[in-house]
Amino acid sequence: MSDVADRVKKIVVEHLGVEADKVTDNANFIDDLGADSLDTVELVMAFEEEFNVEIPDDAAETIVTVGDAIKFLEKNAA
Amino acid sequence: MFDLSGRKALVTGATGGIGGAIARALHAQGATVTLSGTRRAALDELAASLGERVHVVEANLSDKDSVEALVPAAESAMEGLDILVNNAGVTKDNLFMRMKDDEWDTVLAVNLTAAFRLSRAAVKTMIRRRYGRIVNIGSVVGSTGNPGQGNYAASKAGLIGMTKALAAEVASRNITVNCVAPGFIESPMTDVLNEKQREGILGTIPMGRLGQGGEIASSVVYLASTEAGYVTGHTLHVNGGMAMF
Numbered sequence: 451m452s453d454v455a456d457r458v459k460k461i462v463v464e465h466l467g468v469e470a471d472k473v474t475d476n477a478n479f480i481d482d483l484g485a486d487s488l489d490t491v492e493l494v495m496a497f498e499e500e501f502n503v504e505i506p507d508d509a510a511e512t513i514v515t516v517g518d519a520i521k522f523l524e525k526n527a528a
Numbered sequence: 529m530f531d532l533s534g535r536k537a538l539v540t541g542a543t544g545g546i547g548g549a550i551a552r553a554l555h556a557q558g559a560t561v562t563l564s565g566t567r568r569a570a571l572d573e574l575a576a577s578l579g580e581r582v583h584v585v586e587a588n589l590s591d592k593d594s595v596e597a598l599v600p601a602a603e604s605a606m607e608g609l610d611i612l613v614n615n616a617g618v619t620k621d622n623l624f625m626r627m628k629d630d631e632w633d634t635v636l637a638v639n640l641t642a643a644f645r646l647s648r649a650a651v652k653t654m655i656r657r658r659y660g661r662i663v664n665i666g667s668v669v670g671s672t673g674n675p676g677q678g679n680y681a682a683s684k685a686g687l688i689g690m691t692k693a694l695a696a697e698v699a700s701r702n703i704t705v706n707c708v709a710p711g712f713i714e715s716p717m718t719d720v721l722n723e724k725q726r727e728g729i730l731g732t733i734p735m736g737r738l739g740q741g742g743e744i745a746s747s748v749v750y751l752a753s754t755e756a757g758y759v760t761g762h763t764l765h766v767n768g769g770m771a772m773f
Contacts (some may be wrong), residue, residue, distance in 0.1 A: 486700070488697065493656060495656075
């Protein structure tokens with residue numbers, strides 16, 4: 451598992467208070483991890499802070515699973 | 529009750545009659561306060577009279593960049609932000625048919641758009657800490673309307689709607705958003721009324737007098753307190769009975 455994936459999963463576990471083994475690449479934040487729409491915005495903010503990147507709204511909308519977040523951040527994080 | 533020790537508050541329009549009273553009241557309850565306004569000398573004077581736990585950040589709320597810099601500046605000065613009071617407001621009264629676009633635009637920009645931008649920035653930081661109090665200062669005319677104040681009434685009614693929408697969005701994060709709607713309060717804004725206007729107004733107020741800034745401030749203190757944690761999306765009318773909802 452990449453370093454980015456570790457950091458993403460840690461944020462998701464901490465923020466949503468879910469078991470680490472539920473946070474798989476395919477896990478959908480809303481459908482599988484019980485996030486509400488405000489949680490998804492907060493997660494994006496947390497990713498931005500952790501990885502020191504700006505995630506524009508149109509990109510944020512495409513981040514619906516843990517894997518989406520990892521992929522985006524691997525590509526865009528410094 | 530209503531102890532605000534350790535809380536960090538930003539008050540816009542702090543040099544005004546009502547804003548100054550709000551800043552004093554929050555400070556008296558123990559809060560650290562950032563005073564914001566356009567008149568540096570008046571801000572410094574108020575800050576000096578309060579003593580400790582006070583910061584000053586100048587801001588012109590009709591200017592987007594100035595608005596967007598305000599919350600980060602207050603947050604960094606106080607190392608946090610728990611309470612935002614959107615108090616700043618301007619009037620540019622004119623009969624509707626004569627109202628100029630810039631009179632409309634300025635009033636909406638300062639009274640409503642700035643409150644939107646400041647609340648957006650504040651919520652981002654409050655949501656992380658799972659605590660926040662936003663108090664918007666509306667006006668009775670936002671609910672009743674008033675001839676010659678189409679722009680002002682629209683901006684204040686807009687604040688009430690915005691208050692309710694935001695309150696619903698962030699309630700689950702322990703952030704409350706409420707509105708205090710003053711009636712006629714002794715302030716520079718009402719000092720411009722002539723004797724006849726003043727008499728006419730007093731005739732509509734069951735209490736038979738104008739309100740004091742402190743009477744608005746104490747309502748703000750309540751809504752900014754931990755004790756008011758279950759009150760959100762509300763508009764508290766403080767108007768001597770001139771309009772009852």
